[in-house]
């Protein structure tokens with residue numbers, strides 16, 4: 001019976017999970033952004049609504065300081081009920097706004113013109129250069145896959161009524177370089193620049209890494225899919241295990257859940273053996289599409305942001321941990337390159 005089920009109180013510490021995903025184009029992108037900030041009026045920094053703390057990249061604060069910053073929590077539709085997310089009975093959004101004072105905070109859903117409109121209005125107020133030939137320039141930055149390009153396209157649609165200008169995609173790393181300028185307003189003239197997502201060189205907290213991977217900021221090749229599905233199960237159980245009731249009674253065993261899901265959805269290999277990896281990918285896809293509950297994965301309380309920043313700064317990695325991660329990342333990238341070179345080509 002569901003009432004007798006006791007979810008795991010903590011997720012086990014795993015040593016096989018990489019804590020790094022800092023790629024060449026992340027560093028190059030950040031260096032270029034640093035050179036550009038002199039000429040921009042506003043930095044729109046995107047963070048994911050479902051992980052408002054974990055998707056904060058302190059490198060943006062350090063490298064892009066001195067410019068006005070608007071923080072936009074993206075993918076609001078994936079983390080909330082009708083009146084915005086509630087955490088412990090309290091509305092989360094006013095707390096998230098308070099965390100970041102004096103920076104201005106807005107929330108977005110790329111398909112909701114209302115949220116996009118508010119961002120456009122804010123950019124118009126922040127535009128300092130109103131000469132229509134030069135125009136005002138703004139940068140959109142954030143972790144990989146937080147929805148920067150989608151927001152840029154939505155702003156363009158809302159602001160000047162034009163179609164898609166930037167390519168978007170379900171996996172991180174779609175935008176590799178700082179793109180061309182895209183006009184998002186005529187009066188005053190405002191150009192927005194899309195930038196590649198930038199990850200953190202080392203994520204000290206294992207759970208932060210798992211949360212970022214769960215929401216899609218890390219490529220699905222970095223952390224084993226069944227580990228990620230297990231972390232999702234841990235979170236679903238804390239939230240409401242009835243979410244997967246169609247497939248299984250409440251369980252703390254990911255293999256049990258994946259097996260039940262594989263059977264129910266026909267993900268079976270020869271001899272009826274459940275395809276666990278494929279089922280884990282399917283489950284993650286359903287969560288990312290908002291079909292496995294909508295909730296915030298980070299702590300949202302008055303002091304959570306300060307506590308998180310303090311914990312992050314105290315957890316500086318040792319030089320040897322950084323070297324180990326850099327080596328692990330190099331090996332992972334060269335293995336992926338080797339595998340893609342040697343995999344059969346698709347016509």
Ligand SMILES: Nc1nc2c(ncn2[C@@H]2O[C@H](COP(=O)(O)OP(=O)(O)OP(=O)(O)O)[C@@H](O)[C@H]2O)c(=O)[nH]1
Nearest residue numbers: 109110145146147148149150168169173174175197
């Ligand atoms: N549900 C929902 N999905 C969104 C939203 N914004 C973006 N997405 C989806 O999230 C994925 C990533 O979006 P992108 O706009 O490509 O993200 P990005 O930050 O530009 O990614 P990089 O190029 O890796 O830096 C895509 O599948 C989008 O459709 C949103 O507000 N709601």
